[in-house]
Amino acid sequence: MSLPVTPLATHAARMERAQRLLAANLIDWLIVGPGSDLQYFTGLRGHDSERLSVLLLPAAGKPAWVVPVLEAPLLDGIADLLAIHRWGEADDPAARCASVMGGGAPVVAVTESLRAAFVLRLQGALPQASWVEATPVLRPLRMVKDAHEIAVLEEAARLTDEAWVRFLDERIIGLTERQAMRRLVEVTTDMGLGPGFCHAGSGPFSASPHHGGGDRVIQPGEAVVFDWGGTLEGYNSDVTRTVWTGGEPDPEFARIYQIVLEANEATLAAARPGVACQDLDTTARDLITAAGYGEYFIHRVGHGLGLSLHEEPYLVQGNSLPLEAGMVFSDEPGIYLPGRFGVRVEDTVVCTPDGARKINHAPRDLRVMQ
Ligand code: ZN
Ligand code: ZN
Numbered sequence: 337m338s339l340p341v342t343p344l345a346t347h348a349a350r351m352e353r354a355q356r357l358l359a360a361n362l363i364d365w366l367i368v369g370p371g372s373d374l375q376y377f378t379g380l381r382g383h384d385s386e387r388l389s390v391l392l393l394p395a396a397g398k399p400a401w402v403v404p405v406l407e408a409p410l411l412d413g414i415a416d417l418l419a420i421h422r423w424g425e426a427d428d429p430a431a432r433c434a435s436v437m438g439g440g441a442p443v444v445a446v447t448e449s450l451r452a453a454f455v456l457r458l459q460g461a462l463p464q465a466s467w468v469e470a471t472p473v474l475r476p477l478r479m480v481k482d483a484h485e486i487a488v489l490e491e492a493a494r495l496t497d498e499a500w501v502r503f504l505d506e507r508i509i510g511l512t513e514r515q516a517m518r519r520l521v522e523v524t525t526d527m528g529l530g531p532g533f534c535h536a537g538s539g540p541f542s543a544s545p546h547h548g549g550g551d552r553v554i555q556p557g558e559a560v561v562f563d564w565g566g567t568l569e570g571y572n573s574d575v576t577r578t579v580w581t582g583g584e585p586d587p588e589f590a591r592i593y594q595i596v597l598e599a600n601e602a603t604l605a606a607a608r609p610g611v612a613c614q615d616l617d618t619t620a621r622d623l624i625t626a627a628g629y630g631e632y633f634i635h636r637v638g639h640g641l642g643l644s645l646h647e648e649p650y651l652v653q654g655n656s657l658p659l660e661a662g663m664v665f666s667d668e669p670g671i672y673l674p675g676r677f678g679v680r681v682e683d684t685v686v687c688t689p690d691g692a693r694k695i696n697h698a699p700r701d702l703r704v705m706q
Pocket of ligand 2: 574639666
């Protein structure tokens, strides 16, 4: 399946929507650094380096990109969308931004990924400006995906699931975590996905949710948690599967696996427009607590997923934001017994007008790998 790339008109429309939001929030300029916000608006992630490269979006008027001259050719495809201001190696790019913005005392919003050093230099160049975080303005845009974004996320999920089915046939006992991870990444990129991420924890390390994968050799008779994903058109997949190695699983592990699976399914069943994000966390947490493992569920139940691996909405206590159709998020309860083992099952979910549906279909029943 091949998907058409996001057309320029879509990017122009996204910038116009942001401009309306800026005006409504009395913000004069939005400064977007390299990363997922920039990709959302322009289709390009930009080059994140010590050289300042930013999109300057005014509340009204033509957007501009202040770019190092050596990176300007990268913008050729989007030259119709914005004014391109090139700066040379000996120029002061913060001063250039200030001049494009017309000086004065504007209200300026900056995105999360804009480096702190750049913010400080821009503050020096615009001493009268006031500064706010852009996330509250961008959140409603990025959080609700359009049909094209959902189609790309679904395809990324499908390819990741297929990679898992292939990986399940491989032998992991005797490999180090790092070797097993490398193999899973290889199988995933062979499916056509771009580089993503991979965590693997075996034995006691499976109880450490973000264990990066090291030199520990995977043994028979233990749990292994794989959490990984790839990218398609910049959109992420994010899946976790937990397996047992060797033979018959430890009875407590098997029991906990079922509890986690039920919590994952209950979370999916509870998701629909209008439900508060924190209520999904509560659904999973109540079920795990009732089973006696509440204190071992040590993270939120999920996070939004799109051009960033972790983005709004966060399914966490304290977030009363209601779900909306088009939101895409992970459903990833887990139970971690320190020094023994951990279990997590993670799928990606799309909120639909009348409920929610999973877009990952990799096998979820308890599997034993050799
Ligand atoms: Zn994950
Ligand atoms: Zn995740």
